[in-house]
Amino acid sequence: MNSLTKVNLLLSFLYLLLGSLLGLMLGYKQTASSLFSMGGSPTLAHAHLQLVGFVTQMIVGVTYHIVPMLSRGKINSFKLGYLHTALLNAGLLIQVWGFLTDRILFKSFGSLLLFASIVMYLFNILKSMKWR
Numbered sequence: 049m050n051s052l053t054k055v056n057l058l059l060s061f062l063y064l065l066l067g068s069l070l071g072l073m074l075g076y077k078q079t080a081s082s083l084f085s086m087g088g089s090p091t092l093a094h095a096h097l098q099l100v101g102f103v104t105q106m107i108v109g110v111t112y113h114i115v116p117m118l119s120r121g122k123i124n125s126f127k128l129g130y131l132h133t134a135l136l137n138a139g140l141l142i143q144v145w146g147f148l149t150d151r152i153l154f155k156s157f158g159s160l161l162l163f164a165s166i167v168m169y170l171f172n173i174l175k176s177m178k179w180r
């Protein structure tokens with residue numbers, strides 16, 4: 049398994065744990081009301097920790113393993129791979145803090161970083177495919 053896949057998988061497991069903990073807290077009256085008292089939407093925070101942090105990042109990691117294998121090529125750029133992984137994680141945590149506290153600056157800046165990381169990932173994975 050290459051290091052980019054490994055890092056993305058390990059991070060995705062971490063978000064599954066973190067997102068599920070938040071989900072659990074959403075299920076109990078007392079913990080939920082303290083989360084809602086932060087002023088934002090803990091449900092959106094939970095949804096993105098799970099769907100971006102766990103599911104999307106898991107898919108990113110798996111594609112960096114199977115795409116080069118299936119097309120008998122190699123990963124276009126590990127550097128770009130690490131860069132978009134760092135951006136996704138920074139962006140997600142900033143966005144999630146924005147969702148929890150309803151702070152527009154955190155929401156929009158985090159979302160921009162996330163979007164940039166998605167574009168970089170798409171570029172890198174498409175360049176890693178051999179179209180023959």
Ligand code: HEM
Nearest residue numbers: 067068069070071072073074075091094095098099102103
């Ligand atoms: C221990 C694991 C989990 C627990 C305890 C949990 C709990 C919850 C709770 C209580 C809500 C409702 C929040 C509300 O409406 O205020 C919720 C919503 C949600 N959960 Fe989870 N969850 C878990 C795992 C997951 C996983 C693994 C995913 C996705 C991969 C996920 C995705 C979502 C989404 C997308 C919503 C929002 C649904 C909507 O918009 O109504 N959850 N979860």
Ligand code: HEM
Nearest residue numbers: 091092095096099100103104158159160161162163164166
């Ligand atoms: C650049 C990346 C992304 C941005 C900026 C973003 C932003 C948002 C925003 C602002 C909302 C709230 C909409 C509202 O006010 O109701 C939302 C909801 C949602 N997003 Fe994302 N999102 C991103 C990526 C994703 C991805 C990759 C997934 C799934 C794989 C996802 C799944 C969802 C779901 C399920 C909801 C509804 C949750 C609920 O209503 O509880 N998002 N997103």
